[in-house]
Amino acid sequence: MVRVALIAHDDEKPEMIDLVEAYEGVLSEFDLVSTGTTGKRIMEETDLTIDRKQSGPLGGDTQIGALVAEDEMDAIVFLRDPLTAQPHEPDISALLRICDVHDVPLATTRTAAEYVLDGVAADIEME
Numbered sequence: 001m002v003r004v005a006l007i008a009h010d011d012e013k014p015e016m017i018d019l020v021e022a023y024e025g026v027l028s029e030f031d032l033v034s035t036g037t038t039g040k041r042i043m044e045e046t047d048l049t050i051d052r053k054q055s056g057p058l059g060g061d062t063q064i065g066a067l068v069a070e071d072e073m074d075a076i077v078f079l080r081d082p083l084t085a086q087p088h089e090p091d092i093s094a095l096l097r098i099c100d101v102h103d104v105p106l107a108t109t110r111t112a113a114e115y116v117l118d119g120v121a122a123d124i125e126m127e
């Protein structure tokens with residue numbers, strides 16, 4: 001099954017909820033993983049089931065990075081807040097880097113996320 005991670009910083013969580021509601025049908029076909037609070041919010045607002053890792057500042061990005069390193073992730077949607085410093089910036093950078101290393105598609109904005117999710121869904125349909 002296709003495995004997709006959903007992560008959003010606090011200021012981006014409303015955008016993530018809006019995106020997930022628009023793509024709920026597509027996302028319901030995927031095996032979803034998320035950082036703690038993002039996953040909690042998504043499950044409160046939708047019928048999706050998500051494997052919630054730790055909250056980002058407590059290691060959630062690192063846990064998802066480990067899945068990328070083990071070639072267990074197919075795509076990452078990470079709606080980052082570009083205007084606010086995060087205490088766990090090293091973990092965030094490490095996740096972005098390991099996605100580059102393993103060539104895992106990573107979207108950090110709403111529009112990029114739509115392209116990535118549409119692409120992953122199209123790949124499934126072609127199989």
Ligand SMILES: O=C(CO)COP(=O)(O)O
Nearest residue numbers: 035036037038055056057
């Ligand atoms: O901080 C995050 C990603 O770096 C997101 O963590 P939460 O989903 O727990 O808010």
